[in-house]
Amino acid sequence: MRSTWKLIWPPLVAVVFFLTVWQLSVSLFHIESWILPSPADIARESTSNASGLWAHTMATLRLTLIGFPIGTGVGLIVALLLHLLPWAKRAFYPLIILSQNVPSIALGPLLIIWFGFGLLPKIVLITLVCFFPVAVAAMGGLAQSDQVMMNYMKMAGASKWQIFTKLELPSSIPALFSGVKISATYAVMGAVVAEWIGADKGIGYYMLLQKSAYRTDRMFVAIVIIVLLSLVLFAIIALLEKWLVRWKPRRNS
Amino acid sequence: MSQATQIEQRTTEVISSPEAHTAPPALEVSGISKSFTHRRRETNVLNNVSLKVEQQEFVSIVGPSGCGKSTLFHMIGGLVKPDAGTILMNGKIVTGQRGEISYMPQQPALFPWRTIEDNVLLAGEIKGTLRDGAREEARHWLAKVGLSGFEHAYPHMLSGGMQQRAAFLRALLAPQELMLLDEPFSALDALTRSEMQRWLLELWEENRRSVLFITHNIEEALLLSNRIYVFSGRPGSILHTVDVPFPRPRRDEITDSPEFLKLKRQLSQWMREEQAKNGKQPSK
Numbered sequence: 412m413r414s415t416w417k418l419i420w421p422p423l424v425a426v427v428f429f430l431t432v433w434q435l436s437v438s439l440f441h442i443e444s445w446i447l448p449s450p451a452d453i454a455r456e457s458t459s460n461a462s463g464l465w466a467h468t469m470a471t472l473r474l475t476l477i478g479f480p481i482g483t484g485v486g487l488i489v490a491l492l493l494h495l496l497p498w499a500k501r502a503f504y505p506l507i508i509l510s511q512n513v514p515s516i517a518l519g520p521l522l523i524i525w526f527g528f529g530l531l532p533k534i535v536l537i538t539l540v541c542f543f544p545v546a547v548a549a550m551g552g553l554a555q556s557d558q559v560m561m562n563y564m565k566m567a568g569a570s571k572w573q574i575f576t577k578l579e580l581p582s583s584i585p586a587l588f589s590g591v592k593i594s595a596t597y598a599v600m601g602a603v604v605a606e607w608i609g610a611d612k613g614i615g616y617y618m619l620l621q622k623s624a625y626r627t628d629r630m631f632v633a634i635v636i637i638v639l640l641s642l643v644l645f646a647i648i649a650l651l652e653k654w655l656v657r658w659k660p661r662r663n664s
Numbered sequence: 665m666s667q668a669t670q671i672e673q674r675t676t677e678v679i680s681s682p683e684a685h686t687a688p689p690a691l692e693v694s695g696i697s698k699s700f701t702h703r704r705r706e707t708n709v710l711n712n713v714s715l716k717v718e719q720q721e722f723v724s725i726v727g728p729s730g731c732g733k734s735t736l737f738h739m740i741g742g743l744v745k746p747d748a749g750t751i752l753m754n755g756k757i758v759t760g761q762r763g764e765i766s767y768m769p770q771q772p773a774l775f776p777w778r779t780i781e782d783n784v785l786l787a788g789e790i791k792g793t794l795r796d797g798a799r800e801e802a803r804h805w806l807a808k809v810g811l812s813g814f815e816h817a818y819p820h821m822l823s824g825g826m827q828q829r830a831a832f833l834r835a836l837l838a839p840q841e842l843m844l845l846d847e848p849f850s851a852l853d854a855l856t857r858s859e860m861q862r863w864l865l866e867l868w869e870e871n872r873r874s875v876l877f878i879t880h881n882i883e884e885a886l887l888l889s890n891r892i893y894v895f896s897g898r899p900g901s902i903l904h905t906v907d908v909p910f911p912r913p914r915r916d917e918i919t920d921s922p923e924f925l926k927l928k929r930q931l932s933q934w935m936r937e938e939q940a941k942n943g944k945q946p947s948k
């Protein structure tokens with residue numbers, strides 16, 4: 412308990428300090444609230460408009476929770492397939508690395524042309540965004556098992572499948588999770604962008620509405636919600652990791 | 665349980681046969697050579713090595729660091745192919761074949777996501793030979809090597825010496841008859857080490873498996889072995905073969921006997937000479 416507190420308080424102090432500076436500078440320099448609202452304004456706005464925001468938040472959350480597992484799953488399956496088929500890996504791995512440079516989000520408008528305005532293009536977009544970090548991390552993890560353990564498995568007469576299930580897969584779990592954590596935050600971002608491109612509800616849609624009304628305070632409320640969604644998803648994944656990787660020595664620093 | 669009956673059968677076989685050596689050796693390595701090429705530079709690691717482990721014999725290898733002892737084990741285990749030479753087990757050619765030996769690597773290499781108990785059972789799991797009583801047997805052995813209470817611990821919670829003992833058990837409980845032990849006691853302090861030596865001596869004299877054992881410790885080799893091969897520096901080749909004459913069962917006291925001390929002095933002398941020769945050559 413003590414040690415978690417020790418971990419939490421420095422960033423907490425930093426956040427409080429940052430908010431204080433923000434609040435003070437807004438009132439000291441008389442910054443107009445449509446340019447930069449103060450933290451207090453944002454807090455007030457978020458409570459006064461809670462019910463409407465709730466529906467939008469749920470819409471974005473729903474989109475995220477559909478797209479994220481699909482994207483992560485596809486990334487995982489592709490990584491496993493490429494790992495088990497070395498010739499396919501040689502052919503596709505460079506392409507996957509290269510295609511990481513294509514900003515998946517920029518494909519949004521194209522997806523609308525191909526798949527219309529429904530749920531499908533949004534799910535495809537989130538899948539694309541989540542796919543790469545998971546696939547790349549999983550492939551890296553699977554290929555980097557300990558050499559001495561690998562030698563042991565081979566000399567003990569382990570089959571390819573046994574080596575995969577008893578050595579490569581478990582030793583790739585930590586790397587895999589770092590990919591999944593990245594893709595969790597990408598998933599929320601992907602959902603919001605998908606809503607910008609075409610939607611009639613969700614936090615992304617709400618932001619567009621408020622933009623045309625110059626309601627900067629409400630846009631900030633939306634940003635806070637996005638951050639919170641990402642954090643919650645990230646924390647759930649981190650907890651899952653902690654439970655699955657409980658065999659790992661605790662880092663003491 | 666089944667291991668015990670197997671061992672009994674083996675013993676009676678040997679006793680009842682008129683000549684103990686009619687059975688082919690557990691391991692026969694003949695004319696093994698090996699070079700590695702790394703960044704276009706060729707290193708000759710082993711040069712025409714031939715050695716033998718008869719059924720139920722304890723054989724040791726001593727030699728300077730880097731002379732290819734671990735590499736020899738990798739070849740016997742089928743991990744590395746020799747450039748020349750053959751490896752026979754029980755009269756059959758097994759060069760390049762895997763899964764024929766029980767192995768303890770130089771680094772413990774316990775699987776960090778497995779509990780100690782699951783680690784110890786790994787070899788049997790791979791070979792598909794785990795029986796109902798295997799878990800109880802593993803726990804019984806863990807207690808014997810001072811690891812009771814750690815059955816469900818993960819390897820990182822153990823000290824280096826405890827990890828080595830667990831890795832040793834993993835080899836001991838493996839279904840294969842021939843054991844290759846690569847410096848099994850190197851991470852132990854002097855006291856634990858001599859305790860483990862005595863324990864291994866007793867255990868081996870009860871069970872008589874065929875063992876090939878790498879060590880840097882001459883006293884350890886003399887105490888445990890029927891025969892010792894002294895390796896030269898790289899490229900490793902066999903300089904001397906020493907048959908250790910002491911009768912069994914051996915007790916600790918033999919380490920004080922004049923004959924033991926004489927052999928020890930002789931072996932140390934050879935080792936020093938090799939080390940000195942290596943020192944003069946520019947390393948690599």
Ligand SMILES: Nc1ncnc2c1ncn2[C@@H]1O[C@H](COP(=O)(O)OP(=O)(O)OP(=O)(O)O)[C@@H](O)[C@H]1O
Nearest residue numbers: 700701702709728729730731732733734735736770
């Ligand atoms: N896969 C490999 N590729 C290239 N060189 C190798 C390889 N394996 C071993 N060597 C080299 O072979 C030599 C012998 O190594 P080995 O590990 O067999 O020595 P060793 O006798 O076990 O030494 P030690 O007593 O220190 O354990 C070393 O110079 C090592 O660098």
Ligand SMILES: [Mg+2]
Nearest residue numbers: 733734735770
């Ligand atoms: Mg070695």
